Amino acid sequence: MERPVVCVGALVWGPDGRVLLVRTTKWRGLWGVPGGKVEYGETLVDALKREFLEEVGLDLEDVLYAQTQEAVLSEEFWRPAHLLLVDFFASTEAHEITPNEEIEQWAWVSLDEAESFALNTYTRTLLERARQVER
Template sequence: MEFPRGVEVIVSALIVSPDDEVLLIRQPKWGDLWTPPGGHVEPGEKLAAAALREAEEETGLAELTLERLVHWGELIDPDGRTRPVHFVFFDFVLRARDKALRLDASEVAEARWVPFGELARYEIAEDFRVSIEKYLRSLTGRSSDDAVGE
């Protein structure tokens, strides 16, 4: 199996609305799975700055506030990808001031603001689901398996 770019550093943005909903998107590169917005870190770019940039580029949300890093890890050829990959990823929580989306149609096929209690209805890429679970657990101090599903 050939990995065309070697190890790739990526970031994702768990964007939380003022109504405590999470923004999920579908991108062609992830097939039918739902993910948060995100993408590659550019050379010389800091991780948090990359998360903010990717979120703004893909969603059009202009007033995002960085809350924290929620999860990091490594993905080697995950399910749902259209090509072999080896990612080192960093998932950040961002707060949106409003919910007015202006999607980049070249990157995002569909987007939805999803209430925490409805996340189990969505087929979310595995490591992104873990990030959402960690975020919800940090809010409530309880397991969020019921909210996100297995």
């Protein structure tokens, strides 16, 4: 029997105040934030830090819970899935990206610039949350 999969992701600010967006193989060409599945026995924050190291080679600091979303059979995702997306905000001291095979493109952008990207629905919601917190 299939069950929902818990995933983590984060909107991360670099040292110059811009945020990281990535285009991956898993969201049908749409832009989003790095992240992935939580492994059994792993905390959400540990999973987030591991995924960022694996996908883009960044160490995260100042990790702060942002929101939880559900992606239930989203047509934006590369296959049918029920995902529980636990989103965070974080920062990093580096801009140098070391992409793994999932990352097709990346960009450091302002929150305003991010709006012009073809974002997946869930990242768009995370950006809106970031703007609420920013005020």
